Amino acid sequence: MAMIGGGPGAFIGPVHRLAAELDREIELVAGVFSSDARRSKAAADVYLIDPERAYGSLDEMFTAEKARGDGIDFVSIVTPNHNHLLSAKAALAAGLPVICDKPVTASLSEARELAGVLADTGLTFCLTHTYTGYPLVREMKARIAAGELGEIRKVVVEYPQGWLSHPAEGKQAEWRVDPSRAGAGGCIGDIGTHAFSLAEFATGLKITRLLADLGAVVPGRKLDDDVSVLLRFENGARGVLLASQIELGELNGLRIRVYGDKAGIRWRQEYPNQLELLHGDGRQEIINAGTDVLGPWAASRSRTPGGHPEGYLEAFANIYRDFAALLRGDHAPLLPGIEDGLRGMAFIETAVSASAQKAGWVDLEV
Amino acid sequence: MAMIGGGPGAFIGPVHRLAAELDREIELVAGVFSSDARRSKAAADVYLIDPERAYGSLDEMFTAEKARGDGIDFVSIVTPNHNHLLSAKAALAAGLPVICDKPVTASLSEARELAGVLADTGLTFCLTHTYTGYPLVREMKARIAAGELGEIRKVVVEYPQGWLSHPAEGKQAEWRVDPSRAGAGGCIGDIGTHAFSLAEFATGLKITRLLADLGAVVPGRKLDDDVSVLLRFENGARGVLLASQIELGELNGLRIRVYGDKAGIRWRQEYPNQLELLHGDGRQEIINAGTDVLGPWAASRSRTPGGHPEGYLEAFANIYRDFAALLRGDHAPLLPGIEDGLRGMAFIETAVSASAQKAGWVDLEV
Amino acid sequence: MAMIGGGPGAFIGPVHRLAAELDREIELVAGVFSSDARRSKAAADVYLIDPERAYGSLDEMFTAEKARGDGIDFVSIVTPNHNHLLSAKAALAAGLPVICDKPVTASLSEARELAGVLADTGLTFCLTHTYTGYPLVREMKARIAAGELGEIRKVVVEYPQGWLSHPAEGKQAEWRVDPSRAGAGGCIGDIGTHAFSLAEFATGLKITRLLADLGAVVPGRKLDDDVSVLLRFENGARGVLLASQIELGELNGLRIRVYGDKAGIRWRQEYPNQLELLHGDGRQEIINAGTDVLGPWAASRSRTPGGHPEGYLEAFANIYRDFAALLRGDHAPLLPGIEDGLRGMAFIETAVSASAQKAGWVDLEV
């Protein structure tokens, strides 16, 4: 695997590397870690790879790797959003499958362009919606699909963070609040799409209408940092999606609760190893990760027995494990792909535009 | 104290009695527990009061009690909403202060009528927004008022319940889903007002604009049973209010979180003896009820030391204790009154109407 | 009801009053709140009772009350331990039933003397092991009795507190660390007996052997403030009882966990409205107070529906409600009595003596 992006100071680059390599099916061997060749070389030290394979440009990399007998098999894209399309197209043009951080591109039209290229090339593409990799999220999906909750009526998905409560400082914060690098959405693109994707993934239902209220709370901020969206799902279920990066003191509080006419279910990312099934009679049933009670989707993506907590990196690694399976030709039915990317971008653009225009309820069209 | 309503099968009547009498300053001695005289007498047994003082009509009660040397000093109204105004006016006409369950009346115009009568009579009136009686809610209010959170930016108040997930059965459920007895609002009147009141109480800020999305999820239901409202506060802070009675498996999950530019704070009714103060550096500080760290508002309304949990009845009793203090001429600055009732009714009617008309953002005018 | 003890500054007196009166079957009307007549009168104000019925001595009270038509029906004893026997004997001699704070007396020989008097008079006696009054403790007992856990193998009961971490200050602390008022046991008498009683109550099994390790950690302290006891139950089950008053920062953390060969169960006093049933397959089932899933023992002693937390006072009130039932001639099978008092005193004395003598395992004989 080669990485595009993830140079010095990056958060998500090292996370992708750890996640990709966790199950030892994948190895990071090359990269364009920065568009500055010197910085790209510097990253080679951090990642412990051969400095010769830390390139200063995409062209250079694809050319050099193609020439090697042991060249790269696929590309992982972890740049800021505005470079996703360019990077992905270059990789696909080189005949390489792509795994890409979310959101898929900086705009829906870019996402459509990418979808077109993918359709033409027939190459594999995966979008790393990390949170869908948690075993108990998959268990939740399995139980909902099996009808344990009955007909779904209500979904509440919340994603509180507080780390952008003040004017941005540091590399992580800066590009996220800059429209030229993050795209039209701030918080909604950075974490709102995770919440959106989680809601559709867990329920197996598509969101068809929404009413969005985005705000830029921190003085001087150009992009949204606080998001409230009311939802309707294809089956008529009602929903609420909340995401914020100015809820001071919150860390990474993604959580979801889904209610049907037979039962309810709750999951929280910060305590990912327990899933709560709510029965109408006053009983809450806690399902523990790594135990005998799990179905195959969760069981096959756990690495430790019950009570030995797994976390964010293991969830991320499940995305890569599924991607590797797909490259091998195996079945990986839970892996998010370009379709999810298109839906996520449509969500961002529809919400941003509807909020700016105070448009009320609008259709979500991909 | 006399009670109006709270006859056989009632939930809230016995709760009011327990709460009123907990601190022994108040005693239930009379009542019109039902408009059916026989049922009213039957209630006397349950409440262990003199059956002679269980009356079949308001007139009968006020006449008889006035004639006694030890007649009632005030009235507690616990009927379904549509009887609040009538009952309150009768009590006030008899020269008696009133403590009344929420929402204050069945409509805003009724609430205004009641406010007029109160202005004319100068009598004391209290609205039992129970949850404002919890010591740690008062501590939250105190800390926000003292500036510990800085400028308030965001409020999320949620009130999930699941007990009306199916077509209503039983006395408790029936009147709540019947517009002729509950008024225009279902869930929004029953529990949405609690959430509204809690948000304004805790922050000390008034809600000035809202966007409401109410739904009737259970087939055949005439009133709303699922509520999402986006909020703006007078200082510009953003907010979200969610209330539902069809989130199957949820019990009485009222909770609030408030974020300023210095810190955040969280409280949950189901675990009422802990308040969480969120610091931006990764520390959450848990404040325990009954301990030395509390300010006077919380400390003066606790009955047990730290680790000896207090609950719903004690919170309710604090409302009555404040009411008794007010009757004695003492200061009770935290007690909800007619102003809160007017605001609550305006909230219900504005939200119901705005949702029905898909009006988008509207002003909340009292 | 008359109270003996509970004068100015007392913690447990007001708690008994609240608990006794909560269900309105009992009213505090008289008392010897202090052996100092003036202080006893002063208490009348606090308790809002007729000052004429606040007496300066037991004799005075029993004589005066006997002479009234509306004299007291029973006595509640809330003095420090060394006055329990004297007070109880006086009440019984006056023909009155007794409800008494724990531990029952200051010594096992006193407890035996009291048991003799009770046998002679045939009067009702109750020991207020408050924690056995929690609805979910009773649910736990019911489920264990019904065999849901299978054969009991292991019991861990812990009671961490931290409030005596420093040399005692204040009325509450002083008598508890003074052997002349508290008896031979400090922490073991004050809270260790609660843990002992809870373990026997919940499991329905008697403790037959123990190995005790008591320490006085705070410099200069004369009585134990930190207690570890290993246990054996009559069926051979193994157990551990830990109690401490020097675990700084702990509030009132009584908790119990019981394991059989079919399932386990856990309960914590600080979160008393949830009971956890542990299944061997990775599921934990949370049973919520006030819901439909409870058996009759728990359901009949709840006052609020699920999600409306009940607390310490309500648990305490259940003891009084059972006592009132017994006085009326009803069945109250879960009420702790003199037998529990004898066992508790035997536990204290056996543990204190075995620890002092480093006796290893000893039999617990009553």
Next chain:
Amino acid sequence: MAMIGGGPGAFIGPVHRLAAELDREIELVAGVFSSDARRSKAAADVYLIDPERAYGSLDEMFTAEKARGDGIDFVSIVTPNHNHLLSAKAALAAGLPVICDKPVTASLSEARELAGVLADTGLTFCLTHTYTGYPLVREMKARIAAGELGEIRKVVVEYPQGWLSHPAEGKQAEWRVDPSRAGAGGCIGDIGTHAFSLAEFATGLKITRLLADLGAVVPGRKLDDDVSVLLRFENGARGVLLASQIELGELNGLRIRVYGDKAGIRWRQEYPNQLELLHGDGRQEIINAGTDVLGPWAASRSRTPGGHPEGYLEAFANIYRDFAALLRGDHAPLLPGIEDGLRGMAFIETAVSASAQKAGWVDLEV
């Protein structure tokens, strides 16, 4: 790195591999995964290593690896306990450092023999007490060392599990309950040593005396499966260590609480990303992993920011990261070594023997 043990069906082998490789400083390239050469080869597939380097005996491996230019640098031992000494001695004889699963050997005398060999060879040795690798355990150690708790008075360490509640089935269970492979201790060796090590690691205090009560609860079991040990630390602090494998429904509930004369602290392995600091005034301060509030020991061994949970594998990887640092000549002051192994074995043997002889309090001598 080469692995000894960890063949088909093993739990801990794959965990060691994941942990060792997580930070990419170490790679598993060889092993004697089983003493059966065919099974050892089979493991090569699972571990994705060159089958030529999956050997059938220690001799074969050390000879072959020595002959390679890219031969192994150290050995990881993950066999059942009775093979630790033999494996370690062979590796040390081949001049290779060793990292070894706990307990260090099957007996204290074996551990002393190993200590002697280590002293002679001067090679590096590490014992994988996994739980000391959690960042917040290291934060706890740092805060205790800095005096935040004051003088330590009390330590309670508990390790409840339930998975051996029934007669053993499966490879994992069988050797643990067989004295010929596990050594003299069952539960006390398997998890009691973890609890022992955690208590000494966190407090920085040595345990000097103990009183042990070990039981074999499951019918027919030859080794202990339920352990209670009373402790004294070198400074006089009192302690309790509980470990059990028959607490049905418990998963991997290792937890520790430490109390000083200034504050208390609590940590639980199943929720490893939060550390609770208890203040005497009613405040509990929760310290979140990955946040700014951590000291260098914790911060330098975290891989994700606050709210992105890390788990068991990451803790384990910290042990390997420290080991790698030590091999590079860096400082790794928190790494458990042979001294901890000796103390752990002394703990097991002293406790087993004292319990069997009902010896009461005994000294813990290494």
